[in-house]
Amino acid sequence: MDIPVLTIDGPSGAGKGTVSRLLAKQLGWHYLDSGAIYRALALEITEKDIEHGSISDIVEAALAMHLSFECDKEFTVLLNGKNITNLLGLESTGNSASKIAVISEIRAALLKKQHDFKQAPGLVADGRDMGTVIFPDAKYKVFLTASASERAERRYKQLKLKGIDANLSTITTDIQERDQRDSERQFAPLVPAADAVYIDSSTMSIQAVIAEVLSLVR
Ligand code: DC
Numbered sequence: 009m010d011i012p013v014l015t016i017d018g019p020s021g022a023g024k025g026t027v028s029r030l031l032a033k034q035l036g037w038h039y040l041d042s043g044a045i046y047r048a049l050a051l052e053i054t055e056k057d058i059e060h061g062s063i064s065d066i067v068e069a070a071l072a073m074h075l076s077f078e079c080d081k082e083f084t085v086l087l088n089g090k091n092i093t094n095l096l097g098l099e100s101t102g103n104s105a106s107k108i109a110v111i112s113e114i115r116a117a118l119l120k121k122q123h124d125f126k127q128a129p130g131l132v133a134d135g136r137d138m139g140t141v142i143f144p145d146a147k148y149k150v151f152l153t154a155s156a157s158e159r160a161e162r163r164y165k166q167l168k169l170k171g172i173d174a175n176l177s178t179i180t181t182d183i184q185e186r187d188q189r190d191s192e193r194q195f196a197p198l199v200p201a202a203d204a205v206y207i208d209s210s211t212m213s214i215q216a217v218i219a220e221v222l223s224l225v226r
Contacts, residue, residue, distance in 0.1 A: 012037075012130040013146035014225060015138035019187050019198060020102065021159030022152045023209050027217050028134035029083060034218070035132070035225065039079055040125040042135030042142070043105065045118055047096045048075055048087050050104035063113050070117040099182060106186050109136075112195040136190055139201035148224050151200035152217065154210040156183050 014037070016028045025041065032039035049066070052058075052073050058065045078084040084093050095101060108114055122142050125131055133142065139149035154162075160180040167174035190198040200206055205224060209217050 009128065010147075011126055011128050012148070012225075013126060013143045014130070014132045014148040014150070014221070015143055015146045015201070015204070016132065016134045016150045016152055016221075017136055017138050017140070017198065017200065017204065018152040019136075019156075019159065019183075019190065021163050021183060022154045023162070023214060023217065024134045024152050025083075026214055027152065027221070028132045029079065030214070030218055031221060032079070032132040034222065035130060037130035037132050038125055038127055039077070040122060040131060040133040040135075040138075041077065041083070041085075042118075042122055042133065042138060043102075044077070044085050044096055045075060045121060046105035046109050047101045048073065048085065048092060049114070049118070050101055050108055051092055051095055052087065053108070054104070060107065063111055066108060066111070067113050067117045070114060075121070099179075103182065103186065106189050110189065110193040110195070115195055136198040137196035139204050140199060141196045144201070148221075149201050149204035150221055150224070151204040151206045153206070153208055155208075156180065156187065158210045159183055 014031065016024050018024050029039055049070050052069050053060070053066060056069060058069060074088050076086045084091060085096055086092070119142070125133065139146055157180065160176060160183050163179050164174050164176045207217060207220060
């Protein structure tokens, strides 16, 4: 049986995570947060004191790490049995992940881990290269974006809600730098797949985005 895959690619802060998790729940499909894999590897490198330039050591760590995702009431990520969910969400983890993600050997080492998520009855895959590189034959593809200022504003509000001190102009600069690095890298850059449906969520609610994506799938 052909297992359906819905890919949701886009820049950081476009709402991919929230939208993808809710869609996976509504469809009863599995969920792959590929960014969490890059983020977990970034944490593993720090934990193991591996230098950013030591590609073979990073590849070894990537192949050895054991990751599991729990998507019940809350989204939880375990790295080698340890709950790393809170550390994963830090801006610094996202920035380190974006830096190691430019290296092709590292991307190749993470390929199988991502393919393994494709299981019946279906998969919602969230990332940067889900529709272009990891699941190019996916039945449904979405490119979800929003303006950089709107994404920075959302991130700022999220951090404030969590009681974390945040500065809007620093967040905006970080987002712009990350967009540039993710889009201009040589391997698997952030670009919409030719056959992806483009959704700009700048002025849309989460529910409106979900309704639009569900209308593609149903
Ligand atoms: O989606 P995110 O913010 O959790 O991703 C963190 C970084 O990981 C992102 O800036 C680039 C990298 N990444 C990637 O290169 N390819 C993916 N499919 C997902 C994330």
